[in-house]
Amino acid sequence: MESLPALMAGQAVAFAVDRGFLAGEPLVGLWWLALLAVVSAVGAVGARGALLSTAAIVEPLRDALVTHTVEVTLRHALTGGRVEQDRSAVARLTRQVELVREAAGSLLAVVCRFAFSFVGVCIGTLTLDPTAALLVFAPVSVGVGCYVVSLRGVVRAQMSSTLATESLAHEAWRISAGLRDITAYGLEDPALRRFDEVAKENARAEIALARLTTLRTLALGVGGWVPLVLVLLWARWGTQGMSAGTVLGVLTYIAQSLRPAVQNLVQGVGTTGIRLFVTLGRLLDAPGPRPGGARSVPASDALAPASSISVGKESVGIEVVLESVSFSYPGGANDVLSGVDLRLAPGEHIAVVGPSGIGKSTLASLLAGTHTPTHGRVLLDGVDLASLAPGRQAALRAYSPQEAYVFTGTLRENLGYLTDGPVDDRRMDRAVTEFGLADLVSLTGGYDGLVNPDALSAGQRQMIALARAYLSPARLIVLDEATCHMDPAAEIRAEQAMRERPGTLVVIAHRISSARAAERVMVLDGGVPQIGSHDRMLAESDLYRDLVGLWSVKSATPCPEALHARRGAVGND
Structure with a gap:
């Protein structure tokens, strides 16, 4: 029902012109246009039914994702017999699940609308003029096909952009959380250098994504405008002339049905679809809570003090x-x-x-x-x-x-990053004894064990900060x-x-x-x-x-x- 307007639009216009107005029968022409209006109303009813059918598919998907996210979060929270915080689970359960729900519904509607419109236009154009149908079908298939083939690279670029954005946000959070300490300890330069590196990586990912998305414009040009130009050229210089009604009918198919469907498909898949695949992948592959929040920062990424x-x-x-x-x-x-x-x-x-x-x-x-x-x-x-x-x-x-500011890194890095060079274990042992950090050293597996700031109590974070100041010059x-x-x-x-x-x-x-x-x-x-x-x-x-x-x-x-x-x-x- 939803595809009936796409199938009948060109036919009704062609018959209204050739058999009605140009034949001296205006009532016949008006009858065909009235039929087109009725078909459009039927298409609207079909669109409503399609929306309800889409909801019947999408809502169970949302429920399944909510169940999966809660199960994974609880499973990781209880790993090792102790509860660990996973703040990202809230974002997955609310924002990301809802994003998948909306994107899946939108993408399903766009793909179905394009498929039915494309088939309807091809059938309708074929009945009007087989050659014109070929001129419409070939460039649309080439443009959309090339874009679909390029989607794999676009998805990878979108994932890289998403991860780079997350890294930038996480680095900004790390710096803002320790801003007072960074200022007090004179670590502005290394902090800015680290943030600049992450920001440049984010910019490179965005630029790569932008270059690949230019394929969207190319696909729109080939699939939306080339058929229009080819049909006009065929009508002017073709070996078999096309009637005025046939030309107007084919142009109606292209302008009112085909080009909007191609545009919606390319934009929908290029934005909503890619966002759906990336977000769904993040949900299904979501790891357990990592130390320190969004990601674990390796030793080389920790804020290093200036040599001065x-x-x-x-x-x-x-x-x-x-x-x-x-x-x-x-x-x-x-x-x-x-x-x-x-x-x-x-x-x-x-x-x-x-x-x-x-x-x-x-x-x-x-x-x-x-x-x-x-x-x-x-x-x-x-x-x-x-x-x-x-x-x-x-x-x-x-x-x-x-x-107190404690960053994700090893305990040795947290205790010694205000010192000039590495701290020998004897000095570190003394600081650990003085500030009662022996239990924490055992918990992390030694000085080179990873510290999870979210898993520490406020008192433990204060003891680390005090020992850090104690070891500083x-x-x-x-x-x-x-x-x-x-x-x-x-x-x-x-x-x-x-x-x-x-x-x-x-x-x-x-x-x-x-x-x-x-x-x-x-x-x-x-x-x-x-x-x-x-x-x-x-x-x-x-x-x-x-x-x-x-x-x-x-x-x-x-x-x-x-x-x-x-x-x-x-x-x-």
């Missing part, structure tokens, strides 16, 4: 000076920090405390160089931090934020609540290791043990910061006393001094 990071075999302290430092975020009405003055001697250890939102993390960012003061200067050994190149900044300080370590996800015992052990490491240490504290162990405490309260020892701040700062009281109440594990005092009180009783 090293400042010597052993880190030494650095003098830190803040001169009337103020800072406000763009669009902010008030300064987050205003007129802060601070001087740290080389190797000094200071804890920064204050209520939430007072500017502690902002101060840490200023010391790390990830933000530049609105007013004032941050000096490291007398040199303005803002004037130093990123590589030189990284040589002077290491910054460990609250949300940085002379200033800034810890912005870098132990907040660790249990109190692990936090005490980690901060003790950082204190024993040569260098200047700034800790944004959130437990009393951090502040009590520091040589000096800096209390931020929105005004002029108060600085002094723990005992002095207890005596002079109401805010600090309140914070210490709050920490003492909330602490699940009291600090060693509190335990000692409590035991003494029990003994005295």
Whole structure:
């Protein structure tokens, strides 16, 4: 029913012209045109039925793909007896399955419409003029045939483009996830070089795909326009003349039925069809969750530090000076920090405390160089931090934020990428012991085992970042609540290791043990910061006393001094 208009259109026009209007019988001509209108209505009803038939095929396909995706995801999630995250499964279950459903329905409709239209046009043209039918059939077969033959290469190019796009998106995610660390450690250049390589590979894949898709234009030209030109030439110079009605009938077949069908077929197969094959292949061949998300990054792809990071075999302290430092975020009405003055001697250890939102993390960012003061200067050994190149900044300080950045790679790469050259196992063993990473080393199968960031807890990621900073040659370590996800015992052990490491240490504290162990405490309260020892701040700062009281109440594990005092009180009783 859907193909009836394609079969009858040329015949009705030819008969309306030759037997009606040119024969002096306008009513006969109008009758043939009215018949064409009725046939078109019948074709519309047939199109509706074809759509319902397509749905009867496509919907079970969608259900089967959903079942397959869920089964594969659960099977991989339980591999090895432990649940692993597979964030890509959500995309497969929602976006990719729906894409296959829509593409399959569209492609099936396009192919069927072309097949019926092509057969109808060939039959109709053959009844009007056999030679004209050959002139129509031959170029369409050549154009569509050549395009179908080229589809294999187009599919490969489309797959390469899809994978390149995924790689580009994954690399952008990796860089954005570690942007603060990349800036703090001066790794902008290697990160940009890596991203540039991935972007160029994506561009090459897109260009290759674009070149192959020019075959679509060629197929449209051969299959859609060449028959029209050949028929007109045959009508003008053919050995047997064609009547006006026959010429108009054949042109109607070509213009109204054949050329739109060829165009829809080429575009549908070239876009929807290829997308269907690629996506369906990704669904059926989808692997289990890979470490780190979309793909596993080999060792050579991990962000490597610049060679200028090293400042010597052993880190030494650095003098830190803040001169009337103020800072406000763009669009902010008030300064987050205003007129802060601070001087740290080389190797000094200071804890920064204050209520939430007072500017502690902002101060840490200023010391790390990830933000530049609105007013004032941050000096490291007398040199303005803002004037130093990123590589030189990284040589002077290491910054460990609250949300630690761990990339997909080996444990050795994660622990040692801030060092100048490879780290010997003895030094790495010491860092592993200091920060309680022995279980993780066993879990990954040694230092050369692959780390899956998604499989790590927030505390484990923090321990890796702390050990990385510990092994770096940085002379200033800034810890912005870098132990907040660790249990109190692990936090005490980690901060003790950082204190024993040569260098200047700034800790944004959130437990009393951090502040009590520091040589000096800096209390931020929105005004002029108060600085002094723990005992002095207890005596002079109401805010600090309140914070210490709050920490003492909330602490699940009291600090060693509190335990000692409590035991003494029990003994005295």
